[in-house]
Amino acid sequence: MLRKVLPAVIKTIGIVIIVGLAVSWFALLAAMFYGSPFLDFVLPGRAFFSYLGAFNLFMIIGIPLFSIVLGILRMFFQTRLSKGWRTALGIFWGINIAGFFLSAALVGKEFEFDGAVTKVNTPLDITSDTLEVSMFSKDYDTLFGIDDDHVKLTENEFVFDNIAVSIKRAEGSEFEFIQVNEARGISTQLAQELAENIEFDYRIEGSHLFLPAFLEVTKAEKFRVQEVNVTLLIPEGKFIRIHRDVARHQGEIQKKDTENSVWASDGNVWVMEDEGLVCVDCD
Structure with a gap:
């Protein structure tokens, strides 16, 4: 058998x-x-x-x-x-x-050299002691369902979230915004040109800073690992309110508070002290 x-x-x-x-x-x-x-x-x-x-x-x-x-x-x-x-x-x-x-x-x-360009280095024109930060995005008509929190693909655009937000203490008494664009290319000059051409249209409404959640690259522009690094400088004694959608864009954080995570914030308020951020209203 x-x-x-x-x-x-x-x-x-x-x-x-x-x-x-x-x-x-x-x-x-x-x-x-x-x-x-x-x-x-x-x-x-x-x-x-x-x-x-x-x-x-x-x-x-x-x-x-x-x-x-x-x-x-x-x-x-x-x-x-x-x-x-x-x-x-x-x-x-x-x-x-x-x-x-x-x-x-x-x-x-095509990716051999890297280039970086400082696009913005300016004080933020707000009168409040609290800077509020969140992200915004638009709807995309994607191909093949390639649409998630990190990458989207349309007929004419490759959309990705290569954006980092860092928060540090300012030397002066004003909120400051620094934007550094990076890209790669077949030469340093071309990489810098690609970095220069990155569109990153943030906006300020009152004391609320809205940052784009995605970068867009067309076929003519070429994908060369474009990246935007935003650094927010917070004066000592002033505050920043961080929305949850900023969490997946975390960069370097100057933080004094060892018990709470900045990137776990869901609208929490942080104060900038001499050694870094401390949460004001975390449970």
Whole structure:
């Protein structure tokens, strides 16, 4: 009885493994399909190299999976691929490895240098002793449902939240706002130009500072890891109210309070003392 059942069980296990590997391969293919529009923002006009690299990566992973499937077929079903086909697969795999590293090198050069530009360094024109800070964003018509708290993809824009907010003590008696833009590029000059062109349209209403929650990059502008670093300087003895939506943009915090987290604030008020922030109304 066991001799009759065991081969069937082994073959079933083999089939399950093959199906699992096939599902993994198609999942990789689906991930590459949904991620492919992003490549148009990396090398606009030259996306061929990005697509070639993605295809090479797919084959680099896929051919070994296919070889495992062939091994299972040979083990359980006594089928065998000819030596010529095995050799051809090996050569094709090697070509894809070479193609992937060539594409990676070409794309990597586009990110080789970094550049930073101080866009804003100015006092904030508010009369209150309390600066209130929150984020704002707009609705996007996204592709393939690529829409979460960190990344969004539309037909014409790559949207991401590469924004950091730091809070430190001011030397003077005024609230101050410093904005430093950063980007990468094929040269330092180009990186600085890309950093200079980052749009970051914050606004002030009374004593309330609204910061954009996302940066937007078009295909013409290219994605080069653009980043905006905002530093808020708070005078000693004055206050800052921090909304919860600022938490995921945390930068450096000068803080004296060891019991409460600035980034856990949900509208809490903090006072700037000589050594840093202290929460006024935290439970």
